[in-house]
Amino acid sequence: MQLAILGQHLLNGVLIGCAYALIAMGLTMIFGVMNIANFAHGEFYMLGGFLAFYLVSLVGLNYFAALPTAVLLVVALAVVLQHSIFRRLRDAPTMTTTLVTIGLSILLENTALLLWGPQPQSIPTPFPAKPLSFAGIYTTPLYLFSMAVTAALILIGHLVIRRTRMGKAMRATFQNKEASALVGIRIDRIYMLTFIFGAALAAAAGAVLGGFIPVEPTMGGVITLKAFVVVILGGMGSFVGAIVGGLLLGLAEALGAGYLSSGWKDAIGFFAVILVLLFRPEGLFKRA
C-alpha cells in the first residue's frame, strides 16, 4: 500500500512535471534567444486549451484533429504578435519588453473573458473515463495520453534544437546575435521561429491538459509563474535545464504535498527559487 502510494505520487509528479517542462521550454527559448521575459506565456497555454475546447465541442472537430488545429491557431496569433509588436522591440531594453508582455497577458486574458465568458470548460475527449490500475497505482487513458504527448513534444523540441540547422541557428543567435548576423543567419527569422516554437509548445500543453484540468480565461497567470520557477531553477535560457527543472518541480510538488503538507504545495517551488537565486543564481543546470 505505502509503495503504491509512493508510485502514485511519482506518477502524478511526472504527469504534471512534463507539462511544466513543455511550457518552460518555450519560455526559456524566448528568453535565451530574444531576451524577452514573456509574462504572456501562460496565455498561450490558456488559448491552446480554449481553442481546443471550441473546436471539439462547437465546431465538432475530431479530438485528435482539434489539438493540432488549436496549436496552429495559436501559432498564427504568435506570428501576428511577433510581426506587429516584438519585431519592433528587437533592440528595446528588457524593461520595455517585459512591460509589453505583462500588458499583452492582461489583454489576452480579458479578450478571452469577453469572448468566452468566465465559465470553466472541460474538453470532451474520446477516452473512457474509467481508471486503469497497475499494482494499486491508478491512472486513466487520458493521463497516459497527455504524458505521452508532452514527453514526445519535449523530445521533438530537444531534437529540433540539437540536431537541425534551424536549431543550430537558434543556438548561435543565443550565443552571439551580432556574430550570427555576420555569418548570414537571418536574425528576424530566427526570432520569429523561436517565438512560434515557444507559443506552440505552451498551446499544446494547454490543449492536452484541458481534458482533465478545466480551462478558463484566468488560468494562464499561475502557469506563467510556475514556468518562471522552472526556468530560474534550470537556468535562464538553458534548454536541458527547463526539461529537468520542469520534472523536478512536478515531482517536488507531488512529494512535498504528499509527505509534508498540501497547504505548502505552491510554496515549495517558490522557496526553491529563492534558494537557487541565493546560492546558485546561474541555475542548477547552466554552466556559469
Add this chain to the structure above:
Amino acid sequence: MQALKLIVTALACAALVPLASAQQPTVRIGVVQPLTGPVAYDGNIYVNTVKMLVDDMNAKGGVLGRKIELVIEDGACNPAQSVNAAEKLVVRDKVVGLLGAFCSTSTAAMMEVAKKYKIPHITGISTAAQLTEQGNPYFFRAVATTPMLGNSFGGELPALVKGKRFAFLTLNDDWGRSMVASYPASLQKAGGEVVAQEFFQQSDLQFLSQITKIKAANPDAIILAANTQQAAALSKQIRELGVTVPLIGEGSWTSDSYIKLAGPSAEGVIGLVEYVYTIKNPINDAFVKEFQAKLKDNPSKFAGAAHNAISIMVDAIRRAGSADPEKIREALEKTDYNGLVGNIRFTDKHQAYGQTVYAAQVKNGVPQVVKTATIAKP
C-alpha cells in the same frame, strides 16, 4: 439673430430645470462580486440574479417611490481589490447599502470599509464563522455559517454515507479552515472520526497529490469545500485516481454548471447547501420560472444567496422609510423576512437564523433534497 439664440437657450435652460428636479434621485445599492478570477463564474450568477430581481422591483415602482440603481464592481475574490471596490462605491457613487463580497477573506476586508463609512453591508455567501464574531455593527450575514451547517448536518453524515472514517479536502482559506475546525465535533459525537485533512489553493486546478494522500488514509467518505470550477476538477480527479467513496461538499456541489462540468463524476455527490432549486414553495417556484426564462439556467445556490441578500436589503430600506444608511441599519436589525428558504431574522451579532438548509444528492443529474434542517438561534 444673436439675441434670438440667447432667448432660445435661456428658454431651453428654464424648461430643463424643473424637469431635472422632478427626476427623483435613485436609491443606490453597491455590489462587490468577483467578475474575474477563480470564482468569476459564480460571481456573475450572483450579479445577474440581483440585476434581474432589481428590474422586477423597479417595474413594480422601486422602493420609497424611487428607482433602485445597482452599482456593480469587480472584487475578483481578492481582499485588496474588494476593499478598493467598496471604497469607490461609497465615496464616489454614494451607495446607501453594500452587498458582497464572495470569498470570506474578501468580505472580512470589505466589512471594515462598511464600518468606516457607516454603510450597512450584507453578505449572502461568505460563511467563515469569525465574520460575525467581530461585533461590526454595519455587517449582516444572511446565510448560515460553516459551523452552523456543520452542527446541522455533521451528526447526520455517518448515517448518510454509512461510514465512520472522514477525510477533509478543502480550500486553504477562511472558509475551508473554518470547516475543518468546526465539523469534527459533531461528526465525532455521531461516532465518526477524522482520518485526513488536506488543503488546496484558490488557483489550483489539479489535486492529484492531495487525493493520493487522502487515498492512503483510506477514508469512508471525503468532505470537501470548493466552488464550481474546482469542484468539477476535484470530483473528476478523485474518480480518476480510483477513489470511489461518497463525496460530501459545501459550495457549488448541487449547481447545474457543476453537474454539467463534472459529468458522470457528479453522480451521487451530496451537497450541504443553503439553497437548491428543486425545493418546493411559491416564492421559489416563481423564482425558478423567471430565472429559467431570463437567464436560461436553473438557479444555483449563488442565485439563491443573491435573492436573499437583495430582498433583505430592499425590505429594510422600505421599513426604514428612508435611504439614510443609519436608518437602514436599524431596520436591518429588526429584519423578520419570509423568503426563498423560510424565515430569516438576525441575532445580536447580525447572524441570520431561522432559515432552512439542505443536504441534496445528485441523482441522474438533478439535485434531490435528502435531508433538511432549520438553523436554530445560536
